[in-house]
Amino acid sequence: MTVTFREAALGDGLAIWEVVRDTGVLDVNSTYCYHLLSHYFGSTTVVALDGDRVIGFVSGYITPKDPSVAFLWQIGFLPSYQGQGLGGRLLDYWRSLPALSAVSALQTTISPENTASQGLFRSWSAKRGFGITCQPFLSAAHFGSASHEPEDLYIIETGIL
Ligand SMILES: CC(C)(COP(=O)(O)OP(=O)(O)OC[C@H]1O[C@@H](n2cnc3c(N)ncnc32)[C@H](O)[C@@H]1OP(=O)(O)O)[C@@H](O)C(=O)NCCC(=O)NCCS
Numbered sequence: 001m002t003v004t005f006r007e008a009a010l011g012d013g014l015a016i017w018e019v020v021r022d023t024g025v026l027d028v029n030s031t032y033c034y035h036l037l038s039h040y041f042g043s044t045t046v047v048a049l050d051g052d053r054v055i056g057f058v059s060g061y062i063t064p065k066d067p068s069v070a071f072l073w074q075i076g077f078l079p080s081y082q083g084q085g086l087g088g089r090l091l092d093y094w095r096s097l098p099a100l101s102a103v104s105a106l107q108t109t110i111s112p113e114n115t116a117s118q119g120l121f122r123s124w125s126a127k128r129g130f131g132i133t134c135q136p137f138l139s140a141a142h143f144g145s146a147s148h149e150p151e152d153l154y155i156i157e158t159g160i161l
Helices: 013-023 031-040 086-095 115-128 140-146
Strands: 003-007 046-050 053-062 069-077 105-110 131-138 151-157
Touching: 003 086, 013 031, 013 053, 013 069, 046 086, 053 086, 069 086, 086 115, 105 115, 115 131, 115 151
Parallel strands: 069 105
Antiparallel strands: 003 046, 046 053, 053 069, 105 151, 131 151
């Protein structure tokens, strides 16, 4: 299996939505949302491909409040591609994007139940010597009747690479 990575572009939105749906874990937003993401945030969103099939992705953006921070929104692979080290490779590719060249810190949110995602970010940070901290961010109360797990904010200090 040869997996490649590239920046997202208009046309990837539906395939990203399908990956999100098939993880069974990620919040499934509208296809329209993923089309906008692919087009307008394509320089900070990456798709992972097996041949020409999208099998994973990571989405994010440079925060308007602070251009030295990149927020990583969602990351996921189709179930049959999980647990093979692709997550770390995808994070490496994403962190090296030209659009992130002035970034010194990454932020993402993870629910306390999502041990796979916590494992990915902690392991990735530890192997590269990046500091990682975690603090409360969104409580269940923030989601009200929408009923959603809390989300903790993880901050990874990468420095400017
Ligand atoms: C989270 C996800 C992107 C990780 O990608 P992956 O390719 O499966 O992860 P990797 O194989 O690169 O593993 C990275 C590290 O995470 C750890 N990890 C992976 N799955 C794990 C699990 N279920 N429980 C605990 N740790 C886990 C591994 O031990 C590995 O650490 P190591 O390199 O020190 O061995 C992937 O599992 C996924 O798509 N999950 C469903 C969607 C999701 O939860 N997205 C994140 C929401 S914030």
